[in-house]
Amino acid sequence: MTDTIEMRAEQVHALAHTCLSDNGCNEENAAAVADTVATAERNGAKSHGLFRIPGYVAALRSGKVNGAAEPRVEELRAAALRADGDGGFAPLALRRGIPELARRAEKCGAAALAVVRAHHFAALWHETEALAEHGLAALACTAYMPAVAPAGARAALFGTNPISFAWPRPGREPMVFDMATAAMAMGEVQIAARDGKTVPPGTGLNAKGEPTTDPARIADGGVLLPFGGYKGSALALMVELLAAALIGERFSFEAAEADNRDGGPPRGGEFLLALSPEALAGSGWDKHAEEFFARFDALDGARLPGARRHARRAENVPAQVNAALVEKIRGLCRNAPPL
């Protein structure tokens, strides 16, 4: 059993905030990233919680990311905004862009936000859920560095290219999903290899480009595949086009070529879309949607996406954080907060 340390949300936040501040983030940037990290831990989303802090720090120390970024939100058209991240981490650009995106979507019925010149290292449900809290349906996607081969090919071109969608449920938690278009994250493949397990057919290819269910052969110079064969591959392709071509930011292959390989997130873009059911369907839209959710919940075996994460958040129990990770992060601080 791995040693863990029990940490309340405030402690997670304080550790993240201190570590980011000690490594070059100004107050606003440190607070925005620490909020994102603490929310992930509170939701049980460990791979996007404190686990990310060493990468954030590496990107600050190498000078790749601007810890004092001043993201600016500008109008491109009535329903199209750009949040220029000023070379900083994405959370502050999102914090500034999302309220204006919500206003535009309420006013125009639909609106898009192009997040550019930012470094995204978190889950996407933070932003789609925030838009759903405004009563809006929301879609988000982002590219990353190549790790996934298009269906039929043997070399990586796509990032793991996640898509998140949220639906507002006034008076309840929104319905939110956030999924990689890759069949599996490389981290999960590595864990399966460590544990001597196999992975399902379609997860990846070995270094020769041959299909394999041996995770060690995928992790050792192989590539991941999109989920669901050529259909998932088409969606991964769509994410490249939305999060790069559409908004004028880097494709996964461009991000990798420009990155300094410090272990932190490369520069890239994020595409966000907000849609107003009040504008498009009119009043009563929420009651109508709940009739559908009631049918869904009545099906034996079906479970809404995000339900486990929301249950975890509702429990409000302290996070169990890997002790070695906490020690590592404390070692990256000048003055680590008390445990």
Next chain:
Amino acid sequence: MTDTIEMRAEQVHALAHTCLSDNGCNEENAAAVADTVATAERNGAKSHGLFRIPGYVAALRSGKVNGAAEPRVEELRAAALRADGDGGFAPLALRRGIPELARRAEKCGAAALAVVRAHHFAALWHETEALAEHGLAALACTAYMPAVAPAGARAALFGTNPISFAWPRPGREPMVFDMATAAMAMGEVQIAARDGKTVPPGTGLNAKGEPTTDPARIADGGVLLPFGGYKGSALALMVELLAAALIGERFSFEAAEADNRDGGPPRGGEFLLALSPEALAGSGWDKHAEEFFARFDALDGARLPGARRHARRAENVPAQVNAALVEKIRGLCRNAPPL
């Protein structure tokens, strides 16, 4: 080998147009549907070509669909339009709505179109491709009658719920995909059943909820499964929310409950989104995108979605249409055109 009849595009169009006119469509509606049918045959998309005519006719004969529909396009907000189909087939509502959607997206950067009170019985690439021809990225989705069980469940709740996306490539064919979120479209399952073929494992369950590779058992009271497990299931759920809840039209389960089971398409909605790369990325967006497509094309084994359909269209060879189907359609005409 099934008997086929070779038909040029004009012959396909004339047969469809005559049959629709003879069964209650006015000139504009017959022409719009016949264009859609003929384009499908020309693209080799047989499941949405003449194969659909008996269903269109059934819906006209039962009185479910208004053959003289006068769809109206109205502004809901600056970037949100509604095309009210007036109870007719979708093609005329789309023909009237798409040019205005394109204008709004160019002006506002992003715009949505809610198609309501329409009966959709065709592929979605017609409309996303039309928007891409305007230099816009486009997304479309529609629900249908329940045929797909959510991941983990054994009863149908989702329609086959297709998603289509198109990317504009000035001077070339747009990149277009159009895919059911079901493992296979019911139209394809029906054709496989008609031709006595099997379908891959994972396509669906029989009426008892058991896996089967016999398409007739899936079509006859069984259910389809989503592609790609719980991820495809989440996308099918998103389609229900976008094509019904967001735009104030019927969910798949509501469409089925209201439908008269004449074999034609139920009343339903379609969600369309258009996004302007010119507004969001600025000039040079097309050159940037082509750099990505060049990388894609350089990968051994990779093929862009829609490439086969576009190649088929470019060949401009006559369609090979099932002879029994042609005879059936001719039998539905008062004055069938000569073969």
